[in-house]
Amino acid sequence: MSALPKTAFIDPTGHNRADIEALLHQAIALLIEEMTQADARSPLPEPIATEQFEQWAQIPEQSVDSEVLLGWVRSQLKSSMNAAHPGYMGHMDSIPTTLSVIGDLLVAALNNNMLSVEMSPVFSRLEQLVMQQIAARFGLGASAGGVMVSGGSLANLQALTVARNVAFNAVDTGIVGLKGQPVFFVSEVAHTSMQKAAMMMGLGAKSAIPLRTNKNSQIEIEDFKAKLAQSLRQGQLPFAVVATAGTTVTGSIDPIEQIAAIAHSHQLWLHVDAAYGGALAFSPDHRHLLSGISQANSVTFNPQKWLYVAKTCAVVLFKQFELLDQYFRIRAPYMGEDTQWPNLGELTVQGTRHPDILKLWLSLQHVGTAGYAEIIRHNYEITTQFVEAVKARPILELASEPQMNLVCFRLAPETVSAEECDRLNSQLQSYLLTGHSAQSDSSSADHLERASAPVFLSLPTYRGRRWLKAVLLNPYTQPSTLEKLFKAVDEFVQAQGLD
């Protein structure tokens, strides 16, 4: 085929082996050069100009040479989010394990499909067995199991869909004929995927009833009781409650045991969104924080966060895995059958699915539970240092007392208005990242060079105000990183005349 470049595919008979070898080695060289110098780039680089993207987005008739393409990709990498940087603290995104990078490389080449056992004979089996091991780690019991899905939002969607189908026997005939409005309860600071799930499931986003939280962002049990009673009085049909183990902004953990007790007495499905905090099950020092999770009917857990597996890698576990058979499964007659192993495409919100199990399994094997426990211990030590530094500065305010490795805080000078305070925190974010207190369109490279210790904190809106959020997830973040960060905070405070 004359229009095809010689390296379009890896020839299964080996005829282009030398060319493929050269191309893959170029790609590896690029990867190593950029990722082993990640600390030399900003944690959050300036974007590339829109015109450049418009040019790239054109689909060419003739093949563009692979060397040219790798050159373009190099400049794209340099302008991407740089979560490997020790000063990257903005979100629950971090550096991936090396073995998860290797896992995704091999999975891409092999191109298996989690849709059916026939299309992924190894990975379908491995996923089922590893899910049972992880479910056991949460104490979910002998009937527990799970599936992997492409991200935590899908995990929450699948868990709540099963809960709804169990409550209303809704698989075949849906919910339109119900006598009342099905609702479920979530923390007012729960992840927005709860509203999204309610919207997608035909309940409407408003059927995710928000529960008030205390000053540490945990569900107030009295409010849960009151809202549940009110809902029942109004003729609604409450069917589930969600406890969050690791809220998005402050990393707070709801009182799972107390919520479980109420759920049990009112026959509500208990879902625990431990997308972030589930990793504590791998920490002997901290797993008590998840106390009560063993009573959950379903659990979301994302190894793509605190277990450092490359995205995406998310899990939804069920205490009674066999419920999926009656309350979720849609059979696909075009697939081969295996008497012992289910076709996972019938049991998840997805059909064709990427084998995320290989990178998860490789990471667990390579890092080991002792390795994960050690990293989590380090994260907590760094967090303690961070919190102490905040508390030592009266001008700084904590959003809540951290339970995990998230610190949400802000500059809160007594003398300024709420709007001015929001603006100040936005300026501080910019100063910490670029060395300047306002972002500028021009000479961005200049700005970065002048920043002595660039740190990226995010700027979430929380309880109606702007805050600075630090997720202390990167294993390469050291005490010295924080010393420089707070030195820069002090410089900013002084320069603004706030001291």
Next chain:
Amino acid sequence: MSALPKTAFIDPTGHNRADIEALLHQAIALLIEEMTQADARSPLPEPIATEQFEQWAQIPEQSVDSEVLLGWVRSQLKSSMNAAHPGYMGHMDSIPTTLSVIGDLLVAALNNNMLSVEMSPVFSRLEQLVMQQIAARFGLGASAGGVMVSGGSLANLQALTVARNVAFNAVDTGIVGLKGQPVFFVSEVAHTSMQKAAMMMGLGAKSAIPLRTNKNSQIEIEDFKAKLAQSLRQGQLPFAVVATAGTTVTGSIDPIEQIAAIAHSHQLWLHVDAAYGGALAFSPDHRHLLSGISQANSVTFNPQKWLYVAKTCAVVLFKQFELLDQYFRIRAPYMGEDTQWPNLGELTVQGTRHPDILKLWLSLQHVGTAGYAEIIRHNYEITTQFVEAVKARPILELASEPQMNLVCFRLAPETVSAEECDRLNSQLQSYLLTGHSAQSDSSSADHLERASAPVFLSLPTYRGRRWLKAVLLNPYTQPSTLEKLFKAVDEFVQAQGLD
């Protein structure tokens, strides 16, 4: 950290560079050795023993050495679905482009997140612009755009959810209060993700009303009209119709133009599931087969199939992209905002999402539209050869006249019962794969060595019977591959005394 292996992460300051380099080169060596000899393994190898998986699934306390892990992975690769083999024809799964393997490698190392522009500044922009280019290729007009999702089932789910939300203004308050049952129409041989979507959306799987198909597996327009009229008479609320461009078993294309006309006159949302057939938009010779797709309100298209991008890579396009804003978007206040570019996590069924755009974009650039047109032409030539070989043998029967590169056929001797016929076709499948007409538990390597030209056809159930399905997708499948295949068919027929 003493429990951590030295190569657990790629140190962003480069301290473990030499070790990382060695490890990545080992991984590449493994990949090259296995993938450049893919034709030496079976297209569908025998599975590994369950005991081995149970051992692998244990999560160790201490790190397992990376060399040991790569050895285990090598044996896993050898037992995986081998879609790169020229004789692999069982499913819509094929060999991936080389640049999509490189794309996924780099994406894993970079670990960006399609949730927000801040977390993927390059890929969020590139995805939006490339989606507009692809929408233009389907003729969807100036207001069209799209998003990527992790697989076609999610694309169909998102499209139907938007359709439902537009029809019933259901984002906030859902569908429980509706006066009738919302329903949509699909081919009786449409993909099962339609029933799954109906189930998830709270409509119930039965609200996906199946339409009868003609002998070539295309929706019968008269049946659509009749079912629509009946539904309206019964007080149901029809809101959408789905045309399939490339059915799962026979690759058939529904009469999109005629369906569009009826949809238009009854204000039904028209969704086209072109997960497979959408690739024909890249073939000047065959794009007329998609005639009418420009009138769709939404289109599913999976470059992971006939554009050979590594899985997952799926797209959902909307004629009026701005509808997502009012009829889908759930805002996430914890994310940074960009005035020009949307946070894609607010616009898709997922939140955190893998940047599939890099491998798609790299593949489009490297193969080029001329390269894709050439591969598709080759696929059609091979299909013609295949169909002629079937028609030349009176004992073989076609399920439908192929419109694309799928051939669904079976052995249909006049003298045998339906059950016996199903059993014969199952034996023929096994014979073509292993050289034996029944699978055996022991000495599988032996069997494979004796198979002269192993070919994997799948064995779907279709119209209540077993058929053999060939998807002629692999660019390395040659006329000689088919000659050997039909020689083996003839041998089987003779050995069974059917000739």
